[in-house]
Amino acid sequence: MAGQLLLVDDEPGLREAVKAYLEEEGFTVHVASNAREGWELLQQISPELVISDIMMPQVDGYQFLKQMREDPRFESLPVVFLTARGMTSDRIQGYNAGADAYISKPFDPDELVAIVSNILARRAVVSKSASDGETPDIADMARQIAEIRAMLTQRGSIAQTPAPIKIDFTPREQSVLELVAEGLMNKEIARRLDTSVRNVEKYVSRLFSKTGTNSRTELVRYALEHGLAK
Template sequence: MKEHPAKATKETYRLLLVDDDPNLILLVKDYLEFQGYDVMTAENGQEALTILDTYVPDMIICDIMMPEMDGYALINQVRQDPRISWIPVMFLSAKGQSQDRVKGLNTGADVYMVKPFEPEELVAQVESSLRQASRLLRFHHRPTEDSHPLQVPSNVELTPTELKVVQLVAQGMANREIAEKMKVSQRTIESHVSNMLNKTSLHNRTELARWAIQSNLA
C-alpha cells in the first residue's frame, strides 16, 4: 500500500470536494491527498456554503445531483459572491449527455467530467484548471470595487530564492514543477512557500500569487 505524504500544510493547493456518495468522497479524497492536495469535503451544496464562509479553497469539485442543495444551486451562489466567485469549479456527474454538459458549463462550471472517470484524468483536469486560474489572475489582477484587499505587512522582505519561487507560483506552477525547474526537492519548495505565507500572513497559494502580481514581484 502506498504511503501518504505528511499532513498537508497551508501552502498546498486547497480543494473543496462536494458529493453525497461517501464511497466516491473517500476514493477521490484519498487519491487527491496522495497527489499532495489539501482536501475538505461536504455532502451537499448547503454544507459546502457553510464551509465556504470560513474556508476559501483554490478549486471546488462537486457533484450535480445532491440532496438539500444541488450542484447547480451551489455554483449559482458561488458565482454571485465576489469573495469566492473567482474559484474554478469542476462538475463530476453521472449525467453524460451533451445537453447535461452544456447546462453544467452554462451554469458556471469550468470543467465537466462524467462518472466513472480515471483518477489520472481528474488530477490532470485539476492541475490544468489551477494553472488557467493563475494565468487569468495575472491578466485580470486590477482591484475592483468588489475585491477584498489583501492584508499584508508593509515590511515583508523576501530572499532571492523566495522571490524566484513566488514568481513561479504566480505563473501557476505547482510545488513539484517548481522543484523540477529549480533542481531542488519538493520539500525545499514547500518550505519556501510556507515561509512566505508566514511572512505575508496570507492563507493560500492563490492569495500569494495575487499579492506577488499586485506588488509587481511577478
C-alpha cells in the same frame, strides 16, 4: 501542483476515494456531504477550486454553483462538476451555469488530477498578471477611499458616531482591516505583514463575511462609519 480543494458529494464511498487519490497527488482536500455543508466550509477555508456532484438532495449542484456565482467572493472560483449525468444536454447546462469543467462518472482519477492541475495553473498565471499590473488598482483604491473619507467627514459621520460597534475580529483580521482602510492592496498588505497574498485573501474574505460587505470599498465605508478603522 498542490492546492486547497473543496469536494462536495453525497456518496461516501466515492467522496473518500476521490479525497484519498487527490491527497496522494499533494492536494489538501476538504469534504462535504451536501451543498449546505459545502457552503459553510467554503466560507471557512477559501479553497482554490471546488469539485461538486450535481445530483444531491435538497440543494443540487446547479443551485450550489448559482449561489457561488451570485456571491462576489466566489464568483470567479473554479468549479468542476463530477457527476453521473453525462448527456450532452447535461454538460451544456453545466457550462451555461458557469462550471469550468465537467467530468462524467465513472471517470479516470488521472483525468481529474490533470483537469484540476490545469485550471489551477491557469488561475495562477492570471493572478500573477493581475498582481504585476497592480499599481493602477492601488491608485484607484486610494482615490475611492479618499472619497469615502471626504464624504464621511462632510457628513460628520466619523466625528458623530456615538460608539464603535463590536465585531469579534482576530488581531490579524484587525491588522488587515486597518491596512485595507489605508488603501493597500493584497500584495502590499502581504509584504507589510510578512505573510502570503493567499493568506491576505482569506482574511479579507473573512472580513467581508463578518461585516456583511461584498467589496473593499464597502468594507472600508462600513469600517469608517462604525469606528472599526481609523
